[in-house]
Amino acid sequence: MENHAYNYAIVRSFVTWSVIWGLVAVLVGVIVSFQMVVPDLNFAPYFTFGRLRPIHTNAGIYGWAVGVIFATFFFMVQRLCRVPLWSDKLARFQLWFFNITIIASAVTLLLGYTTSKEYHEMEWPIDVMIIILWVAFAINITMTIMKRKEEQMYISLWFMMASIIGVAILFVVNSAAMPVSLFKSYSAYAGTNDANVHWWFGHNAVAMALTAPPLAMFYYFLPKSTGVPIYSHRLSIVAFWSLIFMYLWTGAHHLLWTPVPDWIQTLAMGFSVMLIAPSWGSVFNGYLSMNGQWHQMRENYLVKYLILGITFYGLQTLQGPMQAVRTFSAFIHYTDWVPAHIHMGTMGWVSMIAFASLYYLIPRIYGREVYSIPLANLQFWLILIGQLIWSISLWVAGVLQAGMWNAMNDDGSLTYTFMETMVEMYPYWWARALGGLIYMAGLVIFIYNLYMTVKKGKPATAQTANTEGRA
Amino acid sequence: MWEKKPVLLIVLATGAILVGTIITMVLPFAWINTEADRIEGVIPYTALQQEGRDLYIREGCNNCHTQTVRPLVSEVLRYGEYSKSGEFVYDRPFLWGSKRTGPDLARLGGKYPDAWHYQHMESPRSMVPKSNMPDYGWIAENQLDPQMIQRKMETLGFPFTAEEIKALEGKNEMDAMVAYMQKLGSDIPWRQATATTIVGELKNPYPDATHSEMEAWESIYQDNCAACHGEHMEGVIGPELIGADYEEEVLFEIIYSGIPDGGMPSFSSLGTDKVWKLTNFIKYYGRDEDHH
Numbered sequence: 001m002e003n004h005a006y007n008y009a010i011v012r013s014f015v016t017w018s019v020i021w022g023l024v025a026v027l028v029g030v031i032v033s034f035q036m037v038v039p040d041l042n043f044a045p046y047f048t049f050g051r052l053r054p055i056h057t058n059a060g061i062y063g064w065a066v067g068v069i070f071a072t073f074f075f076m077v078q079r080l081c082r083v084p085l086w087s088d089k090l091a092r093f094q095l096w097f098f099n100i101t102i103i104a105s106a107v108t109l110l111l112g113y114t115t116s117k118e119y120h121e122m123e124w125p126i127d128v129m130i131i132i133l134w135v136a137f138a139i140n141i142t143m144t145i146m147k148r149k150e151e152q153m154y155i156s157l158w159f160m161m162a163s164i165i166g167v168a169i170l171f172v173v174n175s176a177a178m179p180v181s182l183f184k185s186y187s188a189y190a191g192t193n194d195a196n197v198h199w200w201f202g203h204n205a206v207a208m209a210l211t212a213p214p215l216a217m218f219y220y221f222l223p224k225s226t227g228v229p230i231y232s233h234r235l236s237i238v239a240f241w242s243l244i245f246m247y248l249w250t251g252a253h254h255l256l257w258t259p260v261p262d263w264i265q266t267l268a269m270g271f272s273v274m275l276i277a278p279s280w281g282s283v284f285n286g287y288l289s290m291n292g293q294w295h296q297m298r299e300n301y302l303v304k305y306l307i308l309g310i311t312f313y314g315l316q317t318l319q320g321p322m323q324a325v326r327t328f329s330a331f332i333h334y335t336d337w338v339p340a341h342i343h344m345g346t347m348g349w350v351s352m353i354a355f356a357s358l359y360y361l362i363p364r365i366y367g368r369e370v371y372s373i374p375l376a377n378l379q380f381w382l383i384l385i386g387q388l389i390w391s392i393s394l395w396v397a398g399v400l401q402a403g404m405w406n407a408m409n410d411d412g413s414l415t416y417t418f419m420e421t422m423v424e425m426y427p428y429w430w431a432r433a434l435g436g437l438i439y440m441a442g443l444v445i446f447i448y449n450l451y452m453t454v455k456k457g458k459p460a461t462a463q464t465a466n467t468e469g470r471a
Numbered sequence: 472m473w474e475k476k477p478v479l480l481i482v483l484a485t486g487a488i489l490v491g492t493i494i495t496m497v498l499p500f501a502w503i504n505t506e507a508d509r510i511e512g513v514i515p516y517t518a519l520q521q522e523g524r525d526l527y528i529r530e531g532c533n534n535c536h537t538q539t540v541r542p543l544v545s546e547v548l549r550y551g552e553y554s555k556s557g558e559f560v561y562d563r564p565f566l567w568g569s570k571r572t573g574p575d576l577a578r579l580g581g582k583y584p585d586a587w588h589y590q591h592m593e594s595p596r597s598m599v600p601k602s603n604m605p606d607y608g609w610i611a612e613n614q615l616d617p618q619m620i621q622r623k624m625e626t627l628g629f630p631f632t633a634e635e636i637k638a639l640e641g642k643n644e645m646d647a648m649v650a651y652m653q654k655l656g657s658d659i660p661w662r663q664a665t666a667t668t669i670v671g672e673l674k675n676p677y678p679d680a681t682h683s684e685m686e687a688w689e690s691i692y693q694d695n696c697a698a699c700h701g702e703h704m705e706g707v708i709g710p711e712l713i714g715a716d717y718e719e720e721v722l723f724e725i726i727y728s729g730i731p732d733g734g735m736p737s738f739s740s741l742g743t744d745k746v747w748k749l750t751n752f753i754k755y756y757g758r759d760e761d762h763h
Contacts, residue, residue: 035605036572039596042605049605050531112529117564145477153474161477162484169488173496178563180626181619184525191559192503195567200496244484248491257541258567259556261502264495271491330543334571406545413742414548417694418574423601 006078007085008365011071013095015358015365018067019447021102022351025059026440028052033433037426046110054121055109060346061119061209062130063102068354069213070098070137073160075361076220077141080157081148086140094136101129113183117198119205120174124185127175134171138164155236159216162244166208174201192259200251207247210345211313214353215282218310221357222286225302231288239281246275253324256333265326272324279317286310301376302356308384309352316345331406336425336432337398340391347387347439355379355446362450363464368457371449379445386439390432397428503556510557513658515629516651518636522620523651526610526644527566535604537568538577538655548740551578552661563627573604580657584734586708587699588649598698611645662731667739669727673720676744677751685755688748695738696749704757709735712757723750 035041035049042048078085085091105122108114114121122130141164145157174197176188187194219236223229230236252260252268286307290296296303319341322328332338359376363369370376404424407415473480502508516524527533540546542553554577559565583591591598593608617639624631677684693702699709706712717725727746729737738746 036603039603039605044605044607044609048530050534053534054531114528114531115564116528116531116533116566118569142477142481151475153477153480157477158474158480158484161481162488165481165485166488169485169492178626180623184623186623186627187564189563190504191562191565192508192556193500194563194565195559196499196503197496198565200492241487245487245490248488249495250491252495254569255567257543258539259554259559261499264499267495330541334537334569334575336570338570405549408545408548409742409744411742411744412548413745414545414740415742417741418549419599419601419694422572422603 005084007074007088007091010085010088010091010095011075011361011365014067014071014074014098015361015450017095017099018064018071019358019450021059021063021067023440023443023447024106025056025064026436026443028056028059030433030436030440032056033429033436037429037433045112051110051112051114054114054118055106057119058105058109058121059102061205062105065210065213065346065350065354067098068357069163069209070094072217072220072354072357072361073137073141073213075365076156076216077144077160080150080154080220081144082150083144083148086143086147090136090140094133094140097129097133097136101126101133104129108183111183115177115185115187117174117187117201119202120171120198123183124175124177124179125182127171127177131168131172131175134164134168138168154220155230155233155240156216156220158240159212159219162240163208163212163216166204166212166244170201170204170208174198195255195258196252196260196264199254200248203251203254204247206345207243210350211247212244214309214313214350217353217357218282218286218306221302221353221360222289222306222310225300225306225356225360226289226293226296228289228293231285231291235281235285239278239285242281243275243278246271246278250275250324253329256324256326256329269324269326272321276317276321280314283310283314283317301373301380302360304377304380305352305356305359308380309349309356312344312348312352316341316349319344331402332398335398335401335405336394336428337402340394340398343387343394344391347383347390351383355383358450362453363457363460366454366457367460368453369460369464371452371457375445375449379442379449382442382445383439386435386437386442389435389438391435393428393431393435397425400424400428504560508555508557508560510555510659512660513558513560515561515627516654518620518624518629518631518639519615519642519647519650520654521623521627521629521651522615522639522644523647523649523654524566525623526648527651528564530607530610533566533568535568535570535572537571537575539567540575540577540656546575550575551656552659552665554656555659558656558658561627561629573602576652576655578656578661580653580655581662581731582736584708585649585653587734588652589645590708591698592645592648607645607648610648611643613644615639615642615644615647666731666737667728669724673723675719675723675751676747680751680755685752688752691741691745691749692752695741696753704753712753715753715757717754719750719754722753723747726750 032049032052074085074091105126108123108126109121113123115123141160145153177185178188179185189197219230249271250268252264253272256265290307297307323332323341359370401421401424404416404421409415473483539554540550540552547553594606595602595604617636620639621636699707700712701707704712723746725735726749727737727739729735
């Protein structure tokens with residue numbers, strides 16, 4: 001099979017653009033974290049917390065995460081199927097349409113054109129653009145799989161296909177709206193129905209865009225990096241099917257104690273706890289694949305990223321179900337604990353896997369060795385420490401505030417006013433902003449390392465460049 | 472075998488995804504927003520209120536404020552009656568939110584007088600010194616667009632009159648925002664239903680409080696009362712308290728229960744002890760101007 005037939009140009013482009021949008025996401029995140037502590041940093045009308053925060057989240061999800069999904073899926077699908085991409089032209093269209101969509105999203109959100117639905121704020125014309133984008137992507141991936149030369153489809157391909165279908169269903173249903181104009185629409189669902197549909201979307205967007213794809217990457221890039229296969233094929237089968245079956249029941253754990261019918265909440269709670277099993281199925285599969293290979297944690301920076309990433313996945317999927325239990329949710333929901341949880345997932349799990357995947361790809365798509373492994377190691381520690389400061393400070397803040405919200409006097413009255421609980425948050429919000437800055441420093445080093453690799457990296461050794469598409 | 476047949480894999484995966492989807496997302500439509508959910512008194516937004524709601528969305532207020540009170544003791548004490556499904560049937564989209572950087576707003580309507588909202592929107596820190604809410608005074612400079620608002624009401628299918636639309640002329644975005652704030656959670660008469668009645672004789676626990684004790688209680692006044700009654704009780708939005716010569720039981724009851732029609736919120740959530748301290752503080756410093 002001829003390597004030159006693979007379309008790596010498109011992978012290179014998506015790597016570049018995903019990293020650019022990733023930097024935007026993190027930069028805006030840092031800005032809004034400072035706005036929380038210094039309200040004078042809000043510059044109305046465009047640069048207020050209320051308008052910038054959706055740009056942070058959407059740039060992170062649709063720019064960075066989805067950009068990395070496009071890059072890695074196009075790489076993996078060609079290698080795993082042993083055929084070039086079905087359509088280079090469609091992929092090129094997808095690249096430019098992707099960038100146009102992200103720019104249009106950022107501009108319209110700044111202008112205040114928003115539906116307010118979290119992680120889905122963009123108005124209806126951009127929803128249409130995202131759907132076109134995803135359909136183009138789905139066709140290209142599916143057609144490449146259809147004409148593959150490797151009959152057996154590896155685990156990563158299952159996760160990729162499930163992700164493509166899942167995102168499509170979720171996004172289309174939650175987009176339904178009644179347009180008033182090009183810039184304003186009302187949800188097709190009202191009140192409690194809208195809430196239930198929305199969090200079915202919200203939670204499963206996490207499943208289908210931020211869990212299945214990183215798992216596809218993990219199952220592919222871990223064996224590639226270590227040189228030994230995944231521990232158990234059977235375990236991955238069980239984990240895959242139970243994961244995609246169970247996830248969809250759990251959206252209402254975002255709505256515990258709200259007017260959503262109790263039986264939906266109870267189902268969501270039960271399935272959330274059950275989800276520990278398939279999640280940890282993948283975690284164990286990763287750990288057990290390291291049997292006899294643990295020394296690589298010291299020698300191979302890619303393995304370090306991947307194993308830390310899957311470890312944060314494991315922690316995330318224990319903490320998540322814990323929060324999904326009614327009693328704990330009653331205490332912790334609506335506090336800063338929740339963003340701390342989300343950021344362990346995005347900064348710890350998803351991004352660690354993404355960085356490892358990109359570091360693995362770069363020599364193969366550019367034909368150059370990574371410029372500096374010491375810098376890659378420095379980046380590892382910066383993003384790890386940044387994320388830990390971020391999450392731990394807000395976990396403490398969340399518990400503190402929840403405790404103060406619930407504190408009662410002997411006569412049954414509340415001990416603290418809301419403002420008394422809020423002012424206690426400031427030191428933790430400062431710590432979080434600092435954590436974000438450290439994390440961003442790590443990202444800047446990554447971009448520098450990537451840039452220098454392309455400019456000055458040594459030509460890739462035959463061993464690196466010709467690694468086969470075995471898995 | 473599905474590992475070699477992509478079409479089969481796609482069909483099976485779609486099926487797996489759809490089971491939970493149908494049961495927990497599609498099926499609930501048969502329960503929610505049906506006749507069983509209906510609450511008498513819950514009415515659609517007026518044109519002005521709906522426009523205020525759209526501005527709340529435009530400015531992303533939902534990123535920091537929730538709009539759903541959970542049936543938990545501390546929550547009902549802090550915010551008011553817990554939220555019911557039937558109260559949200561006209562909400563497109565829902566605005567329950569997910570994070571309380573600021574307080575929940577589901578029961579805000581009627582809590583403060585309009586003047587409080589105008590000033591608080593203009594400059595939150597002038598009333599709540601340590602607040603981190605951005606200033607929104609600038610929205611008062613934007614005039615409403617009655618034609619556009621009419622189109623919105625038509626899309627939503629809400630009733631409106633030509634006079635109502637005409638009345639929007641000359642109004643600005645701040646007017647709409649405040650109208651929306653005052654509508655929040657006020658369709659059900661929960662304030663009347665949960666109003667406390669003080670039974671038995673009220674007994675001031677601090678009849679002989681000293682000057683230094685009074686001084687120590689000033690922070691309770693500054694945190695809870697100063698925004699409306701002024702740092703020195705001179706009166707701002709609320710009336711001046713200097714020379715307001717109430718019986719202590721009467722003053723206690725006003726602070727504890729509020730004056731619903733007069734724009735004075737209830738401060739029962741502070742607890743009787745703090746309310747008595749406030750009562751004594753206000754009576755002590757309000758009797759004349761010697762102390763200022």
